[in-house]
Amino acid sequence: MLKNLIKISVLLIFVIITPIILTGCKSKPKTDLEEIIKRDKIIFGVKNDTKPFGFEENGNLIGIDIDIARYITKSILGDGNKAEFKIVDSANRLVTLSSGDVDMVIASMSITPQRKTVINFSIPYHLAGQTILVRKESDIKSLTDLKNKKIVVVFGSTAEKNLRMVAPGATIVGTKSYTTAFEMLKSNQVEGMASDDTILNAFAQDGRYRILNKKYTIEPYAIGFRKSERSETLQERVDYILDEMKRNGQLKQIEQKWIK
Numbered sequence: 001m002l003k004n005l006i007k008i009s010v011l012l013i014f015v016i017i018t019p020i021i022l023t024g025c026k027s028k029p030k031t032d033l034e035e036i037i038k039r040d041k042i043i044f045g046v047k048n049d050t051k052p053f054g055f056e057e058n059g060n061l062i063g064i065d066i067d068i069a070r071y072i073t074k075s076i077l078g079d080g081n082k083a084e085f086k087i088v089d090s091a092n093r094l095v096t097l098s099s100g101d102v103d104m105v106i107a108s109m110s111i112t113p114q115r116k117t118v119i120n121f122s123i124p125y126h127l128a129g130q131t132i133l134v135r136k137e138s139d140i141k142s143l144t145d146l147k148n149k150k151i152v153v154v155f156g157s158t159a160e161k162n163l164r165m166v167a168p169g170a171t172i173v174g175t176k177s178y179t180t181a182f183e184m185l186k187s188n189q190v191e192g193m194a195s196d197d198t199i200l201n202a203f204a205q206d207g208r209y210r211i212l213n214k215k216y217t218i219e220p221y222a223i224g225f226r227k228s229e230r231s232e233t234l235q236e237r238v239d240y241i242l243d244e245m246k247r248n249g250q251l252k253q254i255e256q257k258w259i260k
Contacts, residue, residue: 031231032225032228032230033076033233033237036234037077041082041083041084042073042077042082042084043084043085044103044105044106045087045088045097045101045104045105045106045107046105047065047090047108048061049089049177049178050178051199052198052201052258053107053108053198053258054066054106054108055202064257064258065107065108066085067254068125068242068245068251070083071245071250072238072241075241076237086102088102089176091154091176093156093224094118094224097119098118098119098226103234104223104238105119107224108128108198108221109221110128110220111124111221111222119225120224120226120227120231120235121223122224122225122235122239123239124221124222125221125251126221126255127218128196128220129196129197129215129216130158130162130163130194130196130215130216130217131195131196131200131211131212131213132146132192132193133182133193133194133209134193134210134212135185135191136207136210138192138210140191140212142212142214143166143214143216146169146192147167148170149171149191150170150171150189150192151163151173151190151192151194152172152184152194153172153173153193154174154181154195155174157195158217159194160174160194162194162216178195181193182203196219
């Protein structure tokens, strides 16, 4: 009788403890890629005011960066609709990425030596160049005409630093978004808007504005990742996907869809 009671007690302890032990033994994802696969969702930091890369139209988030993000998501998770988007801007995108709020940032972001000290980059997916947008009747024809002219830039972009180098006589005015920057140009608060050519093209389409022909920088756009060993396999996977998109023509198709 006593032996039976002991056996039953041991069995009960085993039944109670085993699930706890097994739960404790479940390994946590060791990399960002493993975390994404377990979560079954990829969270991207994107812009919503930077046509044609990331912008809103009829309540929908669309553009080059959005299409690339969905392609990456389909390649990794089998369904492009498993992409989730968190809105960032030029000033907060690095902080948002480093804090872990997003898995990666695809937000018309140029590779620069300064940014590479904080985050890692994928291979480039687009090559832009900076120039100036002015009103059609403006007397600004080249960089030499920018002396004492008010030129607006977006905080957190590379435009301010680059413009100070090529046009030190310009008066630089900063703002938070491209939409606000363009409104400042429209309302004559500034005489020009400095940014990448592909972004400025979207604002110049109504014919009342023109872009200076000469680009004064080369801006390779890339996807940003946290500077961590956990992100390495994810970055490698995305690099492979971007390279595949270049080889199969998908990247070119996406750009032709949005860049008119």
